[in-house]
Amino acid sequence: MNKGFSDSKMAPPPAAPQPSQGGTPCVLGPTLHFKGELYGEEDLEFQGQIEGSIEHTRSLSIGKEGGVKGNIRAKFVIIEGKVEGDVYATESVSIRANAKVTGNIFAPRVGIADGAHFTGRIDMNHKGVASKADLTVGKSLSDPQAERLLASGS
Amino acid sequence: MSNASSERMSVFGPTLRFKGELKAQEDIKIEGRIEGTIDHQQRVVVGNKGEVVARVNAATIDVDGRVQGDMVAKKSIKVSQSAIVRGNIRAPSVSITEGANFNGGVTMESNAGSAGPSTPGASSR
Secondary structure, eight states: OOOOSSTTTSSOOOOOSSOOTTSSOEEEOTTOEEEEEEEESSOEEEOSEEESOEEESSEEEEOTTOEEESOEEEEEEEESSEEESOEEEEEEEEEOTTOEEESOEEOSEEEEOTTOEEESOEESOOTHHHHHHHHHHHHHTOOHHHHHHHHHHO | OTTOTTTSOEEEOTTOEEEEEEEESSOEEEOSEEEEEEEESSEEEEOTTOEEEEEEEEEEEEESSEEESOEEEEEEEEEOTTOEEESOEEOSEEEEOTTOEEESOEEOOSOSSSOOOOOTTSOOO
16 A cells, blocks of 8 residues: 555666676566466566466566566565565575565575565575475476586575 | 667577467567467567577567477568578568578468558557
């Protein structure tokens, strides 16, 4: 209801923790609708809608117009939009002021900004985050590179 | 400024992989891998590193990378020199650059699916 005064102007930009190595920053725009599994290894700003899971090994930001229905796994997760599902991060989860999150969060570091909507549980001692992610990543995608990344990240 | 298609273009980066249905109404460049279907209202560019194993529907399709699957465009399809395409393509205007690897059928018809007069530049948001 009280959505904060200046919706967007005050919120700092979702500056990615490190510049993406690939060159072009990856932005998926607001009219994109995904249904299925998304997997990535580069910093990603997601403004679209996705129904399904996201497996990521780097920084993932769900933009203001972004919406996710499904589980998210990544290293850093920054949420400014809507998320319905569990969020697993090997480093941190940051929920920004206008975000709406319904689901559980598993990460060693979690931040929820004043004004954010959050319903769910937070687990910061979930040591199995990485290994759990390992297992599922291994099962569904069998990507040794991702496993190595996740393992070294923990 | 909003119509500078190359600036506001979404980029589906090279390490991204997606399996499922993708729907969009804005220009997108695919450098990653997509399996499934792509249903698009605008322009799709399959970049050099892009790999698409899918049925692709769009207004305009430019292929620089690999595509396996049928493509239908309302306006045009361009297959460039670096492209590797396996599948049928259908569009009112088709161009294939010499050097491209193309295996499949070509149909140049305007009634590609529901060929309503698509209003160009209507919604680029």
